[in-house]
Structures are given as structure tokens and as C-alpha cells.
Amino acid sequence: MPADIQTQTFHGQPALVLTTAGGARAVVSPFGAQVLSWSPAGGGERLYLSPDARFDAATAVRGGVPVCFPQFAGLGKLPKHGFARTLPWTVSGQRCGDDYALVTLRLTDDDATFALWPHAFAAELTVLLENDRLELELEVENTGHAPFAFTAALHTYLAVHEVENASLEGLHGLEYRDAADGDRIKRESGPALTVEGEVDRVYHGVTRPLLLRDAGRSLGIHVDGFPDVVVWNPWEHKSATLPDLPDKGFRHMLCVEAAAARSKIQLDAGEEWYGRQSLVVL
Numbered sequence: 001m002p003a004d005i006q007t008q009t010f011h012g013q014p015a016l017v018l019t020t021a022g023g024a025r026a027v028v029s030p031f032g033a034q035v036l037s038w039s040p041a042g043g044g045e046r047l048y049l050s051p052d053a054r055f056d057a058a059t060a061v062r063g064g065v066p067v068c069f070p071q072f073a074g075l076g077k078l079p080k081h082g083f084a085r086t087l088p089w090t091v092s093g094q095r096c097g098d099d100y101a102l103v104t105l106r107l108t109d110d111d112a113t114f115a116l117w118p119h120a121f122a123a124e125l126t127v128l129l130e131n132d133r134l135e136l137e138l139e140v141e142n143t144g145h146a147p148f149a150f151t152a153a154l155h156t157y158l159a160v161h162e163v164e165n166a167s168l169e170g171l172h173g174l175e176y177r178d179a180a181d182g183d184r185i186k187r188e189s190g191p192a193l194t195v196e197g198e199v200d201r202v203y204h205g206v207t208r209p210l211l212l213r214d215a216g217r218s219l220g221i222h223v224d225g226f227p228d229v230v231v232w233n234p235w236e237h238k239s240a241t242l243p244d245l246p247d248k249g250f251r252h253m254l255c256v257e258a259a260a261a262r263s264k265i266q267l268d269a270g271e272e273w274y275g276r277q278s279l280v281v282l
Contacts, residue, residue: 003096003129005103010036011055016091018101022131026101029064031057032085033105033125036064040281041131046219048157048253052244060085062244063157063253065136067125070117070150072230072261081155083116084123092124101129108143120144132281139274142267149266153230153259154277161215163233163251167192170210170221171229176203177262195254198235202228202261211282212256218282225275226258 003020010017015036016028022041029036038047049063060066060081069084079086089105096102104126109119120143128135136154160166169192178184179200188203192213206229210221223229232255234242239250258277265273 003099003101005094005096005101011053013055013057016094016103018103018127018129020099020101020129020131022099024129024131026127026129026134028103028105028127029061030089030091030105032061032087033067033089033107034061034064034085035127035134035136036061038129038134038279040133043217043281045159046134046279046281048159048249050245050249052246052249054244057088058086059244062242065157066155067123067138068151068153068155068259069123069138069140070119070121070148070152072151072153072259075151075261078116081153082150083113085155087112089125099130103127119146119148121148133278135276135278137274137276139272140265140267141272142269145269147266147268149264151260151264152275153226153257153261154275155230155255155257156277156279157253157255158212158219158279160212160252160254163195163254166212166214166254167194168210168212168231168254168256169193170208171203171206171231174203174206176201193231195233195235198238199231199233201231202259203231204228204262210256212254220278220280220282221256222278222280223258223276224278225273226260226277227263228259228261230255230257230259230261232257 027037068081071082092106093104
């Protein structure tokens with residue numbers, strides 16, 4: 001069968017299901033423009049979706065790849081991670097080729113967003129599925145007459161068999177802000193990051209590819225346009241405070257997020273910005 005895009009129901013909500021001829025599959029929800037599932041050709045699920053996630057078209061969904069815009073985390077006056085992940089996006093384009101499926105979703109300002117953030121904008125998320133690759137590109141345009149600034153992230157929940165046995169390579173020597181240790185600025189000294197407790201770090205100036213090793217599997221992570229990478233695992237204590245994450249859920253996830261968190265992205269009227277994250281099975 002050739003690559004295909006179909007509208008189906010996923011956890012009771014409408015979703016786009018992308019497939020390739022080689023057997024790769026991704027599920028994208030118009031609510032929040034959120035990728036909820038990704039299985040490359042010949043492989044298992046690579047994104048973590050909490051079994052306790054809420055699918056009510058109002059609450060942020062725990063897992064997959066939430067879009068954080070126009071604010072990352074609590075770095076501002078908006079609700080945590082902004083409003084984009086809890087609003088419906090419009091499907092603005094889709095196409096399939098011999099070995100890929102692509103869909104674009106769009107969000108623009110309205111009365112509800114103006115009440116929170118008084119700026120005219122257009123945001124687009126493009127999801128490209130190939131047999132061994134998932135690429136997400138976030139584009140933001142200032143459609144108003146005055147400059148604005150924002151922070152953003154693709155809050156990617158990666159599935160791991162056991163987080164204590166996983167390792168993330170490519171961060172050696174980089175400076176990071178450690179939110180789990182009073183926002184202290186530190187420098188990564190090890191050849192690979194391993195998780196043995198709560199991890200909540202923003203790595204700055206990440207330009208090289210990253211490599212996630214997990215139970216005999218390897219995943220390449222490439223970031224373009226986003227200057228930072230966030231690595232997050234809430235561990236046992238923080239997990240207990242998250243009602244939509246099961247007690248042992250933290251053991252099966254590691255967030256590696258393309259982000260613009262340390263410094264705001266500045267856009268003058270009429271300007272555009274884009275950031276991209278690519279996940280490649282190796």
C-alpha cells in the first residue's frame with residue numbers, strides 16, 4: 001500500500017493517522033497539533049503516552065509531543081507551557097509521496113488568545129513521517145504591526161524500556177540550567193547522561209546531534225533552529241504529584257525537547273521563525 005493519511009478516532013477524539021508503504025505510523029491530534037504516537041517501520045512505539053492521559057479536548061494530553069507556545073514552562077505570565085497545546089488547530093495541508101506522509105496544522109490568533117497574549121500571529125506545525133524518521137517543524141509568523149517575543153518547545157516524550165538503563169549522548173561540555181537544583185548553572189562533564197533521580201535541565205547552545213541508547217535501540221535526535229534542549233524526567237516524587245501519570249510511568253519515559261527557553265525569540269512585524277526536531281532510527 002502507498003503512504004496514506006486517514007481521519008480516525010483515537011481515545012475518543014478525532015485524529016489523523018499517517019502511514020507509509022514501509023509500515024511506519026504516526027497519530028496526530030488537531031487538538032494542540034500534538035503527535036500522540038510514532039512507530040517507525042519494523043519497530044515498536046517510540047513515543048511515551050501516559051495511560052492516564054486525559055482526552056477531553058480541553059486538558060493538555062500527557063505524552064507524545066505537546067507544542068509549547070508562546071511560553072515554555074513557567075517562564076512568563078501565561079499558563080504553563082502557553083496555550084497552543086490546549087487549543088484546536090486547523091489542518092491546512094496534507095500530502096503523500098512514494099515513501100512519506102506529511103500534514104500541516106495551523107493556529108492563528110483570536111479573541112481567546114488575545115485575552116492571554118495580545119499579539120497577532122500564525123503558528124504552523126508540519127509533521128513529516130518517513131519509514132525510519134519523524135520530523136516536526138514549528139513555524140511562527142508575526143502577522144501584526146508590532147514586534148513580539150516568545151519562548152517555545154516541542155515537548156517530546158520518548159519511550160524507553162527502563163529509564164535507568166537508557167543513556168543520552170552528545171551533551172558533553174555543554175552548559176545547562178538545573179531546575180532540579182535551584183536553577184544553578186552547571187556544565188555537563190560526563191560522556192553520556194543517565195537518569196538516577198529527578199532530571200530537569202535546559203542545555204544551552206546545542207548544535208550537535210544527540211543519540212539516545214535504550215535496550216539495544218538507538219535513536220538519533222537532530223535539532224535545528226531551536227537553540228536549547230530540555231531533558232526532563234520527574235522521577236518518583238514529582239510523578240506522585242501528576243494525576244495523569246501512573247506511579248511507575250516515569251520509568252518508561254524520557255523527555256528530550258527541542259526548545260527556545262534561555263532567550264526569547266524576537267520577531268518584528270512580518271517576520272517568521274522556524275525550529276525543527278528530527279527523530280531518526282539508527
